[in-house]
Amino acid sequence: MLPTAVGAALAGRRRRVLLSSVSSDSHTWNLVFLQLLLEEMGHDVTNLGACVPDEMLVQECAALRPDLVVISTVNGHGHADGKRLIGKVRARPETRHTPVVIGGKLGITGGTQATASHELVMAGFDAVFQDDADPAALGRFLDTLEPAPNTREPGQDVLERGPDVLEPGPDVLEPAS
Amino acid sequence: MSAARGSFVGLSEVRRSAGLLVQPRMGFSGPEQMRRGLAATRRARAATVGTLTLDSYTRVKDYASVERALAEDTGLNGYPIVTHGVETTREVLEGIRGPGFPVQIRHGSALPDDIFTTLVAAGLDATEGGPVSYCLPYSRVPLAVATDAWARCCEQFARLRDDRGIEPHLESFGGCMMGQMCPPSLLIAITLLEGLFFHQHGLRSVSLSFAQGTHPRQDDEAIAVLRSLAAELLPRDTDWHIVVYTYMGKYPRTPEGARHLLRGAAELAVRGGAARLIVKTPVESRRIPTIEENVEALEFAGAAAAAVEGAPAPPVQDTGIAAEARLLVDAVLDLDADVGKALVAAFAKGYLDVPYCLHADNRGRSRGYIDEAGRLRWASVGAMPIRGVTGSREREHPVGSAELLTALSYVERTHDRLALHGGDPRTPGAHHELDAGTTASDLRQT
Numbered sequence: 001m002l003p004t005a006v007g008a009a010l011a012g013r014r015r016r017v018l019l020s021s022v023s024s025d026s027h028t029w030n031l032v033f034l035q036l037l038l039e040e041m042g043h044d045v046t047n048l049g050a051c052v053p054d055e056m057l058v059q060e061c062a063a064l065r066p067d068l069v070v071i072s073t074v075n076g077h078g079h080a081d082g083k084r085l086i087g088k089v090r091a092r093p094e095t096r097h098t099p100v101v102i103g104g105k106l107g108i109t110g111g112t113q114a115t116a117s118h119e120l121v122m123a124g125f126d127a128v129f130q131d132d133a134d135p136a137a138l139g140r141f142l143d144t145l146e147p148a149p150n151t152r153e154p155g156q157d158v159l160e161r162g163p164d165v166l167e168p169g170p171d172v173l174e175p176a177s
Numbered sequence: 178m179s180a181a182r183g184s185f186v187g188l189s190e191v192r193r194s195a196g197l198l199v200q201p202r203m204g205f206s207g208p209e210q211m212r213r214g215l216a217a218t219r220r221a222r223a224a225t226v227g228t229l230t231l232d233s234y235t236r237v238k239d240y241a242s243v244e245r246a247l248a249e250d251t252g253l254n255g256y257p258i259v260t261h262g263v264e265t266t267r268e269v270l271e272g273i274r275g276p277g278f279p280v281q282i283r284h285g286s287a288l289p290d291d292i293f294t295t296l297v298a299a300g301l302d303a304t305e306g307g308p309v310s311y312c313l314p315y316s317r318v319p320l321a322v323a324t325d326a327w328a329r330c331c332e333q334f335a336r337l338r339d340d341r342g343i344e345p346h347l348e349s350f351g352g353c354m355m356g357q358m359c360p361p362s363l364l365i366a367i368t369l370l371e372g373l374f375f376h377q378h379g380l381r382s383v384s385l386s387f388a389q390g391t392h393p394r395q396d397d398e399a400i401a402v403l404r405s406l407a408a409e410l411l412p413r414d415t416d417w418h419i420v421v422y423t424y425m426g427k428y429p430r431t432p433e434g435a436r437h438l439l440r441g442a443a444e445l446a447v448r449g450g451a452a453r454l455i456v457k458t459p460v461e462s463r464r465i466p467t468i469e470e471n472v473e474a475l476e477f478a479g480a481a482a483a484a485v486e487g488a489p490a491p492p493v494q495d496t497g498i499a500a501e502a503r504l505l506v507d508a509v510l511d512l513d514a515d516v517g518k519a520l521v522a523a524f525a526k527g528y529l530d531v532p533y534c535l536h537a538d539n540r541g542r543s544r545g546y547i548d549e550a551g552r553l554r555w556a557s558v559g560a561m562p563i564r565g566v567t568g569s570r571e572r573e574h575p576v577g578s579a580e581l582l583t584a585l586s587y588v589e590r591t592h593d594r595l596a597l598h599g600g601d602p603r604t605p606g607a608h609h610e611l612d613a614g615t616t617a618s619d620l621r622q623t
Binding site for chain 2: 023024025026028029031032033036037040047049050051052053075076077079080081084105
């Protein structure tokens with residue numbers, strides 16, 4: 001799931017993280033929290049804030065060359081906005097292989113939506129984190145974001161996927177050093 | 178006050194005879210469902226006001242995405258008024274909106290010109306927002322650009338008076354913006370300043386908002402301050418009322434906890450003499466609520482308000498909210514005779530600085546926190562001219578992610594625990610426990 005994916009992408013050294021919402025989402029508490037959390041872990045965070053147009057995200061991503069892009073959205077348009085956005089990210093050479101994960105409340109109906117997660121991974125996300133309104137999710141996020149350095153078994157896929165995310169995305173996450 | 182009619186004019190008098198006006202945040206993509214929702218709101222056993230909440234694509238003028246979602250039937254998180262257009266919207270309202278049932282457009286757009294044009298053409302006369310409150314938390318639009326856009330929209334909206342003899346109404350969202358971590362004085366200052374901005378651009382019927390916070394006694398004080406400053410600062414030709422919002426942050430997960438919070442909001446509105454209450458449903462944190470869930474929440478809130486109507490209100494404390502709010506308002510108004518320019522300058526100087534707001538035109542140096550008693554306090558005031566007013570020094574340490582997370586779920590947690598510990602929200606005892614402001618310390622020991 002996302003926490004492991006993020007942790008794996010970030011573990012070991014100071015990383016540059018590009019944090020953003022999607023174009024139609026005006027919520028920011030999720031972004032404020034994630035920025036504080038990532039900074040406390042010692043990473044450099046560029047927070048693009050609310051209602052980020054697709055083109056702006058792609059441009060910032062191409063310019064900053066972050067180690068990881070975290071898309072956090074909670075307004076219920078995440079599936080549609082995320083699919084459109086990742087297509088544009090993957091279409092540009094500089095950002096084709098940048099690790100990008102998406103999380104939050106992605107649909108308007110609540111609950112987990114396995115098919116929709118699968119579609120997002122197929123569209124190019126490296127991992128999808130569905131928030132089915134369990135408030136402990138952010139707590140678990142916090143707990144698992146920084147995995148202990150030696151907990152991975154040799155040969156284990158760096159990017160652990162939840163059962164609702166069946167297909168591997170682009171094989172781009174470097175093993176933690 | 179103008180003699181022109183308008184569906185929101187004189188709601189204070191309506192409230193006195195009909196009881197607290199309760200209003201949902203309802204919005205659906207489809208015209209048929211939207212119409213059913215309005216009809217159900219009107220039929221609800223409470224004094225109701227109707228709402229058309231717009232979707233978030235319309236808010237950012239991304240009409241292509243609206244079209245796509247409608248074509249693919251994927252569902253929007255509100256009613257896309259610009260895309261559906263004037264005729265369809267008239268049909269949605271036909272026979273439902275009318276005397277005794279006003280309808281307000283709620284949107285969240287920093288550049289609302291298309292929305293204003295459409296709602297006026299569709300025969301509507303009430304909406305909400307503001308140059309600050311719909312720009313800073315919700316958009317990337319520069320504050321000066323949003324302020325110009327809102328000024329033009331206000332002036333266009335105000336022409337309803339001369340063109341059609343209708344007095345339009347505009348509500349400031351300023352008392353709600355990121356309110357779950359913002360001490361009340363800044364919310365009061367922003368909603369007052371937006372009210373003055375509306376008046377300066379021709380509007381004569383406005384409402385000022387305040388969102389239920391983390392502590393009932395602090396909320397009582399805040400609404401009293403808002404009322405007294407509004408009476409003093411709004412020009413005498415202004416028709417105005419106060420609207421209270423049910424807590425805007427993370428909502429309790431238990432039905433009992435959610436009802437407890439909603440009951441608290443209704444009682445706060447009655448104690449504070451508000452005319453209207455914006456109601457939230459227990460499911461809102463997880464998904465868009467159904468029509469039935471909206472109606473249930475409206476009826477519950479209406480009944481909760483009626484139950485305490487006329488009850489003696491406890492004396493309101495003075496913890497310094499009035500002094501802070503006045504300092505903020507005065508500092509802004511001193512910057513320029515044009516309220517819009519004054520607001521833009523105030524944010525540039527950091528005289529106004531919304532905690533945790535990521536907008537590029539917000540300084541971002543202020544921080545709020547929830548103290549041991551459950552009150553919202555300043556951890557840092559940044560450059561705002563209110564240092565030390567509330568009698569306590571700013572904190573030495575910053576608010577970290579763990580504290581922020583805990584604070585953001587404070588209301589959810591305390592109300593859920595009250596519910597789980599046998600605090601039936603319908604019993605006066607449980608209610609009293611929260612009202613007394615002892616919840617936080619009591620619950621921490623359990």
